[in-house]
Amino acid sequence: MESTVKERSIEIESTGLCTNLGWLLSQANHAMTTEMTARLEGIGLYPRNFCVIQAASQDDRTQTEIAQAIGLDKTTMVTSVDELEAAGLVERVPSVTDRRARIIRVTEQGAAKAAEAKRIIGELQEEILDSLPADQRTALMDGLQTLVGDRLAEPVECGRAVRRRD
Amino acid sequence: MESTVKERSIEIESTGLCTNLGWLLSQANHAMTTEMTARLEGIGLYPRNFCVIQAASQDDRTQTEIAQAIGLDKTTMVTSVDELEAAGLVERVPSVTDRRARIIRVTEQGAAKAAEAKRIIGELQEEILDSLPADQRTALMDGLQTLVGDRLAEPVECGRAVRRRD
DNA sequence: TATTGTTATACTCTATAACTATA
DNA sequence: TATAGTTATAGAGTATAACAATA
Numbered sequence: 124m125e126s127t128v129k130e131r132s133i134e135i136e137s138t139g140l141c142t143n144l145g146w147l148l149s150q151a152n153h154a155m156t157t158e159m160t161a162r163l164e165g166i167g168l169y170p171r172n173f174c175v176i177q178a179a180s181q182d183d184r185t186q187t188e189i190a191q192a193i194g195l196d197k198t199t200m201v202t203s204v205d206e207l208e209a210a211g212l213v214e215r216v217p218s219v220t221d222r223r224a225r226i227i228r229v230t231e232q233g234a235a236k237a238a239e240a241k242r243i244i245g246e247l248q249e250e251i252l253d254s255l256p257a258d259q260r261t262a263l264m265d266g267l268q269t270l271v272g273d274r275l276a277e278p279v280e281c282g283r284a285v286r287r288r289d
Numbered sequence: 290m291e292s293t294v295k296e297r298s299i300e301i302e303s304t305g306l307c308t309n310l311g312w313l314l315s316q317a318n319h320a321m322t323t324e325m326t327a328r329l330e331g332i333g334l335y336p337r338n339f340c341v342i343q344a345a346s347q348d349d350r351t352q353t354e355i356a357q358a359i360g361l362d363k364t365t366m367v368t369s370v371d372e373l374e375a376a377g378l379v380e381r382v383p384s385v386t387d388r389r390a391r392i393i394r395v396t397e398q399g400a401a402k403a404a405e406a407k408r409i410i411g412e413l414q415e416e417i418l419d420s421l422p423a424d425q426r427t428a429l430m431d432g433l434q435t436l437v438g439d440r441l442a443e444p445v446e447c448g449r450a451v452r453r454r455d
Numbered sequence: 456t457a458t459t460g461t462t463a464t465a466c467t468c469t470a471t472a473a474c475t476a477t478a
Numbered sequence: 479t480a481t482a483g484t485t486a487t488a489g490a491g492t493a494t495a496a497c498a499a500t501a
Contacts, residue, residue, distance in 0.1 A: 141437075153360070277297075
């Protein structure tokens with residue numbers, strides 16, 4: 124069960140997985156999400172809810188706007204907002220321009236929690252990026268941002284839809 | 290529903306999500322997996338099973354060895370091998386050195402299928418990487434490989450374990 | 456008629472636990 | 479006693495569909 128970094132690298136290489144972008148993203152995502160979950164456990168916040176509260180922090184945004192920005196299903200979004208509201212971190216405020224819509228307002232307590240979470244996640248992220256050679260650090264972030272903002276912005280149509288996780 | 294690349298980029302930026310490595314990985318992973326699933330649908334192969342058959346293609350490997358290399362639970366692995374075997378792409382061959390273990394042998398048909406899948410996925414991957422500026426291309430792959438081989442090689446302990454998807 | 460948000464639920468799929476056979 | 483593989487099943491969590499209020 125104990126495996127060194129070198130063993131792990133050799134193992135990946137010999138399977139041809141290291142040239143597989145999809146697998147690399149899946150691995151990195153899973154390990155990263157797990158670590159974020161573990162670190163945020165202490166302040167009682169799921170990574171996904173951190174995204175929600177973060178997206179709600181800037182301007183006035185409706186539930187649907189936030190869901191679409193993050194890439195969440197609207198019913199999944201309801202669950203997130205329910206949790207955040209129950210914890211007193213956000214409030215659903217009726218929009219004045221559209222009485223169907225609810226603005227997600229971050230409470231004072233929510234803002235404090237978000238700041239704390241941002242610190243924790245920021246630290247983790249720095250730690251992870253610091254494990255890379257300097258030139259790979261920014262290039263990785265830049266590359267991912269480009270992909271997610273462009274070529275991989277929206278999931279394609281797919282017969283048997285792939286469910287989202289985290 | 291229709292959103293341009295520029296709109297998408299602005300949206301991401303204004304939410305602070307673009308600096309969130311975890312979210313970027315999650316987004317990229319989901320879009321990539323969906324696209325792989327769509328493209329492999331034509332030849333009747335799931336992305337995960339492609340990983341399995343690919344990992345089984347090189348040396349003689351047991352089921353557990355492959356599962357561990359890819360990062361699959363052993364029970365999930367059983368399902369994958371069942372599917373591949375039912376499709377005639379692999380065979381479970383008893384190991385001669387350990388009668389408990391099964392070597393996953395790729396059949397001729399399986400090798401052909403794997404080659405076809407590799408072509409399809411390779412093309413997709415090139416297409417995606419080509420959407421990046423030249424300098425970001427290799428840096429992205431290198432960076433991911435480094436992370437997955439090292440800092441993000443194994444998911445950390447976590448009270449409420451994060452389930453793996455794809 | 457279309458959209459926001461909600462509820463209820465079906466469905467998918469992973470991981471746990473328990474078991475067999477070997478080591 | 480521990481490990482490889484299997485089976486059965488519970489459990490988590492997303493997406494579908496149907497609904498109410500409003501546009």
